[in-house]
Amino acid sequence: MTTTSLAVGSPSARSLLRGRGAALLLIAPALGVVGLFFVAPLAMSAVVAFRGKEGGFTLEHFAKAFDFYTTDLVFTLAIVLVATLLIGLVAIAIAGYLTLGGHPRTVALLRWLYRWPLFIPFVVAGQLMRTFLAKNGMLNHVLIGSGLIEPISAQSLLDWRGIVVAFVWKQAPFVTLLLAGAMAAVESQHIEAARNLGAKRLRVLVDIVLPQVRGTLLVGLVLSFVTMLSVLSVPLMINPNSPTMVTVDVAYRISTFADYAVANALCLLSLALAAIGAVFYLRHAVARAEGAS
């Protein structure tokens, strides 16, 4: 290892490409791809949604979107909010036990168990739940078999509940992974001190650990919130009939009517829903990026 005194004054790796032009040159292709295939289409969405037949400004597409799809907009927001809330609770419970749990074997088992759905794609999660939650699916068979419900009261969960279950099943492990990582980094002295003072585990979790990992939890939940808003496959496979999620309506406007105007109006409305979450996320991320550089 060289000492820093040796490095000072010699041409360091940093200095060779010190020119800002070189740095920009290295980053330009990546920015170009994002600009061309992400930012430009996004801007186009805003234009198409407000453009009338003669090219002038109009709000008629939004009027139509609200006319036809107000229920679905509310339905979408409600589903995604409920799912986000449940994901948060599940993630806190699992990550909390992984960090504070008193039974090593249970902790190890839980750590092995919770992450299975982590990289399973949404489209597969949709397919899994479509057969698992159906009226004659495995869930009902198990519930009937264990005597918890009567065969006659078995019902299909393939409606809003199915979508929520699929979302939580798929996204909770992701938030748990982030959260457990952050919790592991919490100073163990803080936890020990509180435990020594007689605090119960739940108190330690709520009062000591959670406040320190709030940022991570927020990022995980907002990312999940935004992701779920634009998932098409799960609602399409579990609950394609009205009321359904806005993504299904967008696909329907395009595949059936080639109606890009109303589709884009719907897209912008779901963007507005996401904007609430995205603002939180970007603010946190930028603050971190600037704080660290």
Add this chain to the structure above:
Amino acid sequence: MATLDAPAAIGLRTWSLPSPLATLFRALVLALLAFAIFGPLLNLLLWAFAERWYFPSKLPLEYGLTYWHRVFQPRGNALASLGTSVWIAVLTVIVSLAVAVPAGYALARLRLPFRGAILLAFLLPQAVPNLPVYVNIAQVFYQIGLNGTILGVVLVHASHGLVLAVWIASAAFASVDVSLEEASRNLGASAWTCFRTVTLPLAVPGLIASAIFVFLESLDEFTGTYFVGVPDVTTLPLLMFNATMGGNYQISSITALLLLVPSIGFMLVVERFLKSDVLAMVGR
């Protein structure tokens, strides 16, 4: 009581429940969780090997491999889709890494004007719903003849995968010890030699992780392909979707299994590639 054993307090049981009851409670919760996670997967496995499965019966009436033969027949749709999916994913990795590695290096090591704004641009595709993007790309691609082509799908996948790749690549470069680079430079290596023989090899595990992430994301991508790939590009997720919507649960379950293998495989090894020192640098 237990608080007396101060140093190991975290690892000690201080539940007020008596021990057998606590054990029972733990076992019950774990069992419920295991059922919630593995139940749907087990259901899928049953469907993949079910020859006949009608309404009132709890389990398939007959097991067999007929549908596997159908999926894997030499000129079957599934094998063709698998080939298309893997080809698209490989191209996506190449495109993404080709632009993400230089960008990641610049973000990690060089002085960059507007660094905050650039980081923000690389956040956008993760922080904004992608649906409007796909819808409008599909419209443009349709006009210039890129709809229904492999290139069109690769461009859509890459614009999204790229973002993850830039973040992980930048973290991988940032976690390389600067003093090692300085040592090689002091010994007379040119900047390029230093990058090629010191920085790059040390960053390779992180870069492999980002390549795997991009590959998986492309392999599993549904919505973009749904809008841009139709009608000529049928990837595995689209084939699975069509089979499900057509009520052919055996075919869709087998296809889903094919998609699950790389996903679960990666879940099991991810930590080998994405070490905590790299993870700690993500977003820095």
